[in-house]
Amino acid sequence: MTLFDEQNDLIQRIDQFCLERGLPKGKIEFRNIPFSGEWGIAAPLFPLAAADPNKSGPVPQHAQNLAEALKDYLGLPQGFARSEAVKGYLNLYYETSQYAAKVIDYVHFAEHCYGMASLSGKTVMVEYSNPNTHKPLHVGHLRNVILGSSVCNILEANGDKVIRANYIGDIGLHVIKWMCNYEMYHAGEEPPADIMRWMADLYSEADRRFQDEPGFEEACRAYFGRWDAGDKDIEALWLKTRQWSMDGFDQVYALLDARFDRIYFESDVEESGKVLVEKILELGLAEDGRPENPVIIDLDKLLGTKEEYRVAVILRSDGTSLYATKELPLAIMKFEEYPLDQSIYVIDVRQSLHMKQMRKVLELMGFDWADKIFHLAYEIVNLPGNVTMSSRDGTVVLLDDLINEATERALSIVKEKNPDLSLETQHDIAEMVAIGAIKYPMISRENTKIVTFDWDSALDFNGQSAPYIQYACVRANSILKRGAVTDTHAQTSFDYELEPAEVNLIEHISRLPQELAKAAKDYKPSLIATYAYDLAKAFNDFYNQCPVLNTEAKIKAARLALTSAARITIENSLHLLGIKAPQVM
RNA sequence: GUUCCCGUGGCCUAAUGGAUAAGGCACUGGCCUCCGAAGCCAGUCAUGUGGGUUCGAUUCCCACCGGGGACACCA
Known part of the structure; x- marks a missing residue:
């Protein structure tokens, strides 16, 4: 059971369309339609138009023609409410109620595994x-x-x-x-x-x-x-x-x-490193300059490259080990x-x-x-003014100090908002919030970007931050407690006109699998960090615009299911980032 | 000198080569007799410069400018 079966069927039928018209295959990919409110997938026809051997006129216009032809060819595929050809794109809009139920039921079926992929064998x-x-x-x-x-x-x-x-x-x-x-x-x-x-x-x-x-x-x-x-x-x-x-x-x-x-341990590979250096010398890769000079590998000379690999020093002239001495046997051991x-x-x-x-x-x-x-x-991680952290210059922020300060600050807010909780619980919650707040700025930006640490933003629990996301979870949790939800595995029915905020939230929930796949492919937790925030924001919009508990029975049931699915999805996203989601805060 | 990374509103960041460049902070003004205001709503402001590739460039290529890093016995 997966979420996006219909895309595969569509691609097959589009391939057939291309075949019949002598067009190249594989030029069509679906993406989400940008401005939501209505929910669906879109395919740009430009690549196909550009590759058409029989094209006449400019590409955008030909793309539009193809989009219209393809729209007629496909008719209205199963699961979609309507289709349109506009500006060179083919847009397919989901049959909202049906697709919403499919997503929400799937999330409840998978629960804490929702979004996760099957084993790769790697x-x-x-x-x-x-x-x-x-x-x-x-x-x-x-x-x-x-x-x-x-x-x-x-x-x-x-x-x-x-x-x-x-x-x-x-x-x-x-x-x-x-x-x-x-x-x-x-x-x-x-x-x-x-x-x-x-x-x-x-x-x-x-x-x-x-x-x-x-x-x-x-x-x-x-x-x-x-x-x-x-x-x-x-x-x-x-x-x-x-x-x-x-x-x-x-x-x-x-x-x-x-x-x-x-x-x-570094100490585990020190001796094997020295042995390995001798072996590298025997292989004729290294040059032994001892006792005056170190043992080196002149990579540029060996490879015929110029100022690309430089010279690797693998043993000091006095025979003691270096970073590289130990890295090599470690790599092999692994x-x-x-x-x-x-x-x-x-x-x-x-x-x-x-x-x-x-x-x-x-x-x-x-x-x-x-x-x-x-x-x-x-x-x-730098300090403001592009100051590099250095213990020698005293320009370091100790992790201990940061965690303590953040926890203390979170604790005072928790105490204010939840005075009835036990001290221990208050402290646990404060810790989850504080650690989340500290972590978030470190993973929410690209790996290649310098993080400038400053106390004010590190201790800011508002705006795009982990506490914001955690807070969305807590709100969802609060509704579910009051709504006394017991059976989340029941089939959900969205048998009413969905509000745009609801559609938007469901659309965001449905995106976790693809976001995870992308994050894994590129080793980019920042994608999940951004996604988790967007999801929480979508939930907050829903929260503000759609009453859950005080509404007619069938809508209430659907919205409770939606709230529950949102909580699961936010929690799963946070889990990927190593951030915990408290029940209350 | 060689090479790598970064350049998006006042500040920090987002955007598999696709539709009107998206948020946060700060600032201003609103919203708690209504599921938790760590929240919501409204408002001003942006792709370093010059070429190129492309139907289409914040994204890819080249040059330049600005900032940071690495380049023989630190790790």
């Missing part, structure tokens, strides 16, 4: 988040997590088997600094409930000492030497503190509704562990060249799956 890994342990998360990390987890939701809903992967930076100078500071000034301390906050505070303390405090840098260096020599005490501390960090991340992931199936049809990396746009180099190196090494690697690049 296995896709999405690597995202990729935080460094011992360091705080800031608003820049937020975009990655939200984009990544939303893409996962969308691909999964579209039928792919999705493996959510997280690559954790658990080694490096930042870890040494943190542990050295901990041993010198906080030995024996245990993290409190708010682990992230505590880890972050200690990190900035360590960072400050590293900059300002005489002797601390030297202490770190000595500490690093011990670490390098395999000091067991340091290793034990490292494992313990790393886990604290991971626990802190998990708290944030739980709040953001992000999860992972496979965790990779394909060894899973039968991947695609390996997606959600990483910011500044790493585009590195990703391009890595793909090419793997290809040169003979891995035929190299072309299955896809860099899902997104732009960074």
Whole structure:
């Protein structure tokens, strides 16, 4: 049971029409008719007119002629109330009541699966988040997590088997600094409930000492030497503190509704990376400049390109590993562990060249799956005045602070509007609203556009925002509670003249499957974000113009069903974005 | 120097090459004895410049202007 069967039938009959007239097939595609109120699909005849070997006169006029001929040829297809040929388009208007019932019944049949596609058989890994342990998360990390987890939701809903992967930076100078500071000034301390906050505070303390405090840098260096020599005490501390960090991340992931199936640690691939470098040298791809110079792969020289792939540095001159050293074995490990049809990396746009180099190196090494690697690049989050977030300059907004502030603000509104609810419920609702409000601006714009963070708009719960969409849900829910709807699986009958707002809402509801398919194809949660808002707006229009409870019985029944279908569809859309829909707010 | 991304009302954003370029914020004025005003209604204002492809360009191509990023031992 699907929604748009009649389009396939139509296309077949149109092909027949083309065949009979010696016209090329496949030039006709249907789209929604723009200005709603009346509801239907439209096909522009221009491509067919342009391709007609027998055309005479200008294309627009010929398109109009063809539209009229096609209209007569098709007659009035099943399920449509009327057809017209206008301005070179063939417009087919649905038999509204009949189609409305079909959509609404289908939504109730599918419920939380409405909009989702059947299994594709594809296995896709999405690597995202990729935080460094011992360091705080800031608003820049937020975009990655939200984009990544939303893409996962969308691909999964579209039928792919999705493996959510997280690559954790658990080694490096930042870890040494943190542990050295901990041993010198906080030995024996245990993290409190708010682990992230505590880890972050200690990190900035360590960072400050590293900059300002005489002797601390030297202490770190000595500490690093011990670490390098395999000091067991340091290793034990490292494992313990790393886990604290991971626990802190998990708290944030739980709040953001992000999860992972496979965790990779940087420390896991460091040694295999060095081994791999030797293999690349044996293959004759790399040049060994040690001890003076690093090990490099001169891709432009190998490929005969010019300033395109540049030079990839894969091992430091002192033999220690680099980013690229570890990325290569990790990429291989992924394909060894899973039968991947695609390996997606959600990483910011500044790493585009590195990703391009890595793909090419793997290809040169003979891995035929190299072309299955896809860099899902997104732009960074800036501060007003085009200020890049940098912990060194103190220009970061910590995720913790943002979530706390937003939740507090939402809580005061919830308390005002729902004074009778328990404190716990009020807090849960405030959290759903706050997290939604924070997430929405991060996914509602194109991946390639810079997000400028400012507190005012981040904490604005009005206008095009998650709370607006959630509010539509709450209103629908409120009506359904009062309407005492029990059997949503009953057949709906729209046996009356539908208001334009109703038609518009049903039209929006019917669009979720195609919106999801598009979002999955292009990895664009922003399409769903826009759609969810438009849908909520359509519901609000309906809400304002069409009384549900205070109207005659048959209209009431239909509108209750419509309200219920709208709620399901809004909830499903929000779910794709990782935003929760509260019952009340 | 090479290369990638961005340029739409005062600000932020939307629009598989298709019909009258769609919203939000801000501003002004209305709407709670009527399903929840985190809402609704009304009003002013826009595709950087110049070419090209096309029946048709915000969308594709070229050049330029403006902003940002990347380009050998950070990740």
